[in-house]
Amino acid sequence: MGSEILFFFEVLVGGLLAGTMYSLVALGFVLIYKASATFNFAQGAMVFFAVLSFVGFMELGLPFFFAFLVTIGLMVIVGLSTERLVLRPLMNQSEDTLLMATIGLGYVLEGLAQAAWGVEVRRLDLGIPDFPIMFIADAIGIFISALDLTAGAVAAFMVISLAILFTQTKIGLGLRAVADDPGAASSIGIPLKHIMLLVWSAAGVVALVAGCLWGARAGVQFALVDLALKALPVLIIGGFSSIPGAIVGGLIIGSTEKVLEVYIGPFFGGAIEGWAPYVLAVFFLLKRPEGLFGEKIIRRV
């Protein structure tokens, strides 16, 4: 009896921590949504682009931290170009038009990344082994991967710092003003350009970090883009505009996915995690369309 409960906890904790990896991807979406009220479908491609470039730069000989910084710089350029070339011309268009444009952007980034760096799967060694931490295993009897734990810690750190940034600092306030009404915000002196720079830099960092953690686990490959699709159910549950929501959503998706896969999966030959998050999201939507933390949308006639 005891070992069954222990096993359940192991699965649960593993799922929760894997969920934080989803959260990190979702965080990028949330940042852009908070700053420009657009859903950036290309965020997944950005994760892929970021980590592939990072690995590519290291292959070219740049040392770890330098490559990291250069990649951040690259992501900032990508972000600002996106804002200038894609989002701004479409500012007054319908949500759907913007969405399609960001899907197009995703294609562009995927294609560019592959053209620049090639299609082979890369190994990414962060120095953190994807193996159970022995002393926890010995102490409680649960096997938790060191990588998962790191991901959880990193995600927690990012969420807390971003949340503080948004709610407590002047810059955060400015960001929210810009998202609400860029015209009004700029007319009272909020430096739009600086805000945009900050947001896209943050999104770039988040994308790179997420990409690194995922890359360390699964190798840096094209399949990373599909993983970004998984962030969508996370965002639906957590709400598109909520930073803590991204974490909670990720935890819920990650844990549910793992538990279902382990306990129900074997009856069907597995791979339930391919669709379960989406179905879960649908049920959630039917009850609470705006997500756990999102803002309620009222349509005025």
Add this chain to the structure above:
Amino acid sequence: MSTAISTYSKSDYINFVVLMVLGFLVIPMTVSSDYWFTSILIPWLCLALATIGQQVIMGYTGQLALGAAGFMAAGAFACFNLILRVDGLPFFGALIISGLIAAAIGIVFGLPSLRIRGIYLMVATLASQFFIIWVIDKFGWFKNYDSSGIITAQDIVIFGRPYTSPVDMYLVILVVVTIMTILAINMARGSTGRNWMAVRDMDVAAESMGVSLLKTKLQAFAISSFFCGVAGALFAFTYLKSLEPVAFDIKLSFKILFMCILGGLGTINGAFIGAGFILLFPVLLNYLGNNVFHGAIDATIISAMEQVVFGVLMIVFMIYEPLGMAKLWENLKQRFFKKKDN
């Protein structure tokens, strides 16, 4: 764009005759290389049919649906199983029933559209895409418990005569696509299409005029899935030949999405233009790569550039011409006729 004319205009008749002559006579007689049939015409017609399905649900009814490939898979595997298990079932009968099965599944997965919209609905339709493929994959019955995991679509046999050569298969597809396109055009131009577009443009007003959102949306999902199901069956039996669920993955759904949007949202023309472009552009790139650059450019780079081009085109069209290539074509025709008048 459509006007309230449900009777056909003179140019409609002319276009129809020209296309029929081209499709059924000229092409089979003049095109000699099998490559053109197997690699261009056949997939183009099949994918255009699926794109018509996408147009119905997204272009006309305005529902953000991203699961076309899933319904294609449903149709394909339904057709395979029907022909396998029902003795003496004619091919066209199997096609229709496959379409109906896909339509029924489409109604079920379309139900969320009654409460959710936009990106949220897109995520819900992704559920259909992943779930359908998973079901086909995991339940061996669909693949007739074949241990190798690869099943081959049967030969197309109509009235006892097999249609297996490229030209034969092309003609079979052409018949189906012609009929279904005419049905689609009739619906799009008639009250059915107007109700779809009303739901797209202003659903509250549509409801206030007596349009049932429930019935209209589910009807659109059903018809859209029907088209995708038939397209999938045709695609499997004439192009893929070996049936694997993975051939109908999310990438294909995205491809059809691009065909629909680049071609021109809310037009039947757009389905054919978009499908044609997405299919032919890689051929063009390959040609350039081999003949102009003499194979100097790696194949992976070429396919990566393809993606970049499609992505850039999507962005450019959204900014400058959201109504897609069909609209560009219309503008071109207008200008041409203006010149003729002068």
Add this chain to the structure above:
Amino acid sequence: MNTAQDRKFKIGDPILEVNNISLSFGGVNAITDTSFNVLEHEVRAIIGPNGAGKSSMLNCINGIYKPQQGSIAFKGNTLSKITPNIIAQMGISRTFQNLALFKRMSAIDNILVGRKLHSKANFIDVAFQLPKARKEEKQNLKKCEEIVEFLEIEKIKNTPVGKLPYGLQKRVELGRALATEASLLLLDEPMAGMNVEEKREMCRFILEVNEEFGTTMVLIEHDMGVVMDISDRVVVLDYGKIIGDGPPEEVRTNQKVIDAYLGVSHGE
């Protein structure tokens, strides 16, 4: 101004009864315990300062909003928890304050959508162009052409409505509502943003429809002149409550009404 003797359709019994309607949005009370009725064949105006709850009231009547309390009865049947399309079937149609046209469709296509309630052909009939569908389409098209002629918009009937000037768009929306052949028409500020000439035309259309077909009209209107001219009775709303109900002359001299308008001081 119509006298009782002039009318082809004499004003009759109540066709619409609004009973103790209360509507609130997340704590904000849009309408509070409001009751009034509309008599058959009359032209009923709803007036009041901005934000008084007039549009919300129309939305309650045609089913877009569900009031928390109270009930609405049309031709004796209660409309509660019914979707707008069923209410449309029962004979109520409307126009919208901020225009709710189908932007990508032509004017005549917009009006044709209004014929939905008079279309029995299903999608199979339409797909195969069966005689049933063809006949119906011809009839509906003819009816819509009549409306187009009546509203004097022949020139723009094939233009996508998104490209039309505001005044013409308002006319198309009226046409769409007329196409439903509803017995009760709810018009939300049908003349907003129009100049004197355009307003005169709209008044003419509204009155003609009321006289020719006996269609009961409820219209939200800000222009007092129009209200005096064409309405039989007026309801005055302020902050979601009724502060006046009666013939135009009576309401105009009602002190509470005057105070409400002066107090909120909105220019007409």
